Amino acid sequence: EAGVAQSPRYKIIEKRQSVAFWCNPISGHATLYWYQQILGQGPKLLIQFQNNGVVDDSQLPKDRFSAERLKGVDSTLKIQPAKLEDSAVYLCASSSDRRYTGELFFGEGSRLTVL
Amino acid sequence: AQKVTQAQTEISVVEKEDVTLDCVYETRDTTYYLFWYKQPPSGELVFLIRRNSFDEQNEISGRYSWNFQKSTSSFNFTITASQVVDSAVYFCARAVEHAGGTSYGKLTFGQGTILTVHP
Numbered sequence: 272e273a274g275v276a277q278s279p280r281y282k283i284i285e286k287r288q289s290v291a292f293w294c295n296p297i298s299g300h301a302t303l304y305w306y307q308q309i310l311g312q313g314p315k316l317l318i319q320f321q322n323n324g325v326v327d328d329s330q331l332p333k334d335r336f337s338a339e340r341l342k343g344v345d346s347t348l349k350i351q352p353a354k355l356e357d358s359a360v361y362l363c364a365s366s367s368d369r370r371y372t373g374e375l376f377f378g379e380g381s382r383l384t385v386l
Numbered sequence: 387a388q389k390v391t392q393a394q395t396e397i398s399v400v401e402k403e404d405v406t407l408d409c410v411y412e413t414r415d416t417t418y419y420l421f422w423y424k425q426p427p428s429g430e431l432v433f434l435i436r437r438n439s440f441d442e443q444n445e446i447s448g449r450y451s452w453n454f455q456k457s458t459s460s461f462n463f464t465i466t467a468s469q470v471v472d473s474a475v476y477f478c479a480r481a482v483e484h485a486g487g488t489s490y491g492k493l494t495f496g497q498g499t500i501l502t503v504h505p
Contacts (some may be wrong), residue, residue: 274430275430311497311498312497312498313390313477313479313495313496313497313498314431314477314493314495315495316492316493319492327492360429362429362430362431364431373419373421373436373481374433374436375431375433375493376433377430377431377432378430379428379429379430380429380430
């Protein structure tokens with residue numbers, strides 16, 4: 272089966288500009304996650320969707336970050352305006368709730384550099 | 387915040403050596419889940435194992451084995467006879483179960499251990 276697809280793989284912007292990342296999860300996976308991984312750190316959950324509803328966005332900086340999952344399939348994460356500290360890899364993951372294994376399937380990530 | 391600590395930032399071994407990656411976690415919960423993920427240079431995290439807090443049995447899968455000890459809040463990972471392909475960043479993580487079972491994905495990750503296996 273096809274894995275989690277993310278784009279773009281790399282993005283360089285200047286501070287105060289905006290950027291959007293796209294994610295297409297594994298077909299049939301109801302739950303989708305966006306994680307932020309700063310260099311040298313473990314990933315941190317930003318937002319979790321189940322179908323097209325938000326389950327957890329407690330760690331999403333809502334003054335500048337937004338995410339949506341229209342139609343319960345693919346998702347977009349937006350940052351506007353970007354700050355230097357937003358430089359990170361943004362990982363999308365999905366999981367199948369039917370199995371409850373706890374296994375998340377991750378994409379290769381979108382690396383953001385803010386200058 | 388309840389942390390996951392991987393004290394070893396980097397480990398370097400020669401092929402065929404055994405290596406153990408340490409993980410210590412904090413929790414106030416009775417039911418929780420522990421995970422190990424591998425992140426190769428390509429970037430995607432790959433699931434290796436999940437254990438729940440009620441199952442302290444050690445597990446072996448090929449060259450991989452895991453030692454879960456609630457008494458010391460540790461969940462260590464051993465690779466036997468390491469290979470160059472094992473070179474990656476390894477993350478330990480924990481999740482807490484909430485009603486509805488929707489919190490599996492809210493993983494708290496450790497800082498990761500960079501493992502380099504030299505030929």
